[in-house]
Amino acid sequence: MAKVLMKGNEAIGAAAIKAGCHYFFGYPITPQNEIPEYMSRELPKVDGVFLQAESEVAAINMVYGAAGAGARVMTSSSSPGIALKQEGISYIAGAELPCVIVNIVRGGPGLGGIQPAQSDYYQATRGGGNGDYRHIVYAPSTLQETVDLVMESFDVAEQYRIPVMVVGDGMIGQMMEPVEFKKPKERPLAEKTWATTGTKGKRKPNIINSLFIDPQELEDHVHKLERKHEEIKKNETRFEEYNVEDADVVCVAYGTTSRIVKNAIKKCEEDGLKVGLIRPITLWPFPESAFDKITDKTKGLLAVEMSTGQMIDDVKIAIKGKKPVYFHGRTGGMVPNPTDIENEIRKIAGGEK
Numbered sequence: 001m002a003k004v005l006m007k008g009n010e011a012i013g014a015a016a017i018k019a020g021c022h023y024f025f026g027y028p029i030t031p032q033n034e035i036p037e038y039m040s041r042e043l044p045k046v047d048g049v050f051l052q053a054e055s056e057v058a059a060i061n062m063v064y065g066a067a068g069a070g071a072r073v074m075t076s077s078s079s080p081g082i083a084l085k086q087e088g089i090s091y092i093a094g095a096e097l098p099c100v101i102v103n104i105v106r107g108g109p110g111l112g113g114i115q116p117a118q119s120d121y122y123q124a125t126r127g128g129g130n131g132d133y134r135h136i137v138y139a140p141s142t143l144q145e146t147v148d149l150v151m152e153s154f155d156v157a158e159q160y161r162i163p164v165m166v167v168g169d170g171m172i173g174q175m176m177e178p179v180e181f182k183k184p185k186e187r188p189l190a191e192k193t194w195a196t197t198g199t200k201g202k203r204k205p206n207i208i209n210s211l212f213i214d215p216q217e218l219e220d221h222v223h224k225l226e227r228k229h230e231e232i233k234k235n236e237t238r239f240e241e242y243n244v245e246d247a248d249v250v251c252v253a254y255g256t257t258s259r260i261v262k263n264a265i266k267k268c269e270e271d272g273l274k275v276g277l278i279r280p281i282t283l284w285p286f287p288e289s290a291f292d293k294i295t296d297k298t299k300g301l302l303a304v305e306m307s308t309g310q311m312i313d314d315v316k317i318a319i320k321g322k323k324p325v326y327f328h329g330r331t332g333g334m335v336p337n338p339t340d341i342e343n344e345i346r347k348i349a350g351g352e353k
Contacts, residue, residue: 003180007173007176008104010035013039014038018181021073022071022072023048023066023074031106032104036076056082057087059075059085060089060092061088067092068095070192070194075100076104078105079103082103090129091129092163093133093163094131097208100154100164101135101163101164102150103167107119114170116169117306117307117332119306119308121310124167125284136285137164139280139282140166140281141259143175148182149281151183151184152184158187159187159188159189160231161194162232168256169306232285236285238280238282238287239280240277240281241293242262244276244294245293247276248348249299249302251265251302251345252280252311254280254311257305258277264341265277268346275349288317294319299324300325301319301324301325302327302344302348303315306335324353326353
């Protein structure tokens with residue numbers, strides 16, 4: 001299949017439609033606006049439905065309804081909009097419904113700015129909604145990976161009956177790169193016997209619900225969800241690693257920040273330093289096993305983020321105190337500079353930290 005040059009947000013929309021998404025509910029917010037614009041134009045061509053809701057709260061509850069009916073459905077937003085959707089995401093997770101949520105992250109807190117950021121890591125991986133729930137979080141670093149993960153997200157969501165979030169900083173949404181739309185790997189997708197599609201007089205009505213008045217029933221339900229979460233950790237954790245064993249310094253970065261880090265690593269290697277990289281592709285489940293390859297030679301880890309430091313907590317958990325963890329970040333829409341990262345790597349390698 002030939003590659004086509006596309007803007008990130010439009011590529012996300014195209015990938016969703018090619019994956020069978022026929023329903024999109026959303027609300028405008030920069031820097032993701034091209035996603036609803038694309039869906040409003042293209043979904044009617046495949047007999048799909050685009051609806052601009054009156055708010056982000058309304059949009060996520062429309063997703064809840066469509067997902068309950070067994071439809072392939074997606075919404076997208078940017079940071080403050082995702083914050084408004086958190087209650088609905090908790091409901092959807094509690095009701096065990098599949099859907100795809102895209103967050104093109106901008107700086108905060110509050111309205112913040114419209115430039116790229118990674119400061120929604122806590123929101124995505126810890127969940128801003130209530131209760132003991134999780135959802136899968138993908139963090140692509142290129143537009144091709146974004147397209148691949150968006151297409152696969154619909155299958156993953158249906159396989160586990162869970163919301164899947166694709167997190168891209170503002171650069172992912174706005175940059176242009178060549179992409180091709182490849183069919184995801186086959187997954188064991190069961191018939192949606194749970195969906196509210198009408199009984200047709202052949203069965204009892206299905207009930208989509210996350211309310212459990214009896215505390216024992218609720219505890220049993222939460223434990224059921226937790227068993228599913230453990231299965232996801234076992235089967236769906238993803239990461240990229242580079243030169244981790246015997247590295248002088250190991251960097252940890254995700255999304256487009258990891259591409260900047262790779263440039264800094266290349267410069268350090270030209271001077272004889274061995275620098276590794278762990279790039280989480282799933283922010284949840286976080287790839288803790290990737291850190292097991294770090295050896296005694298490594299002097300420290302450097303977490304690099306477009307935030308004041310959020311992923312660093314998971315890095316510290318994963319390394320289990322065996323090595324010091326340092327941080328370098330920019331925030332407010334500022335992008336890390338390769339030279340600054342390179343200098344931080346050299347300081348760690350030289351024992352200056």
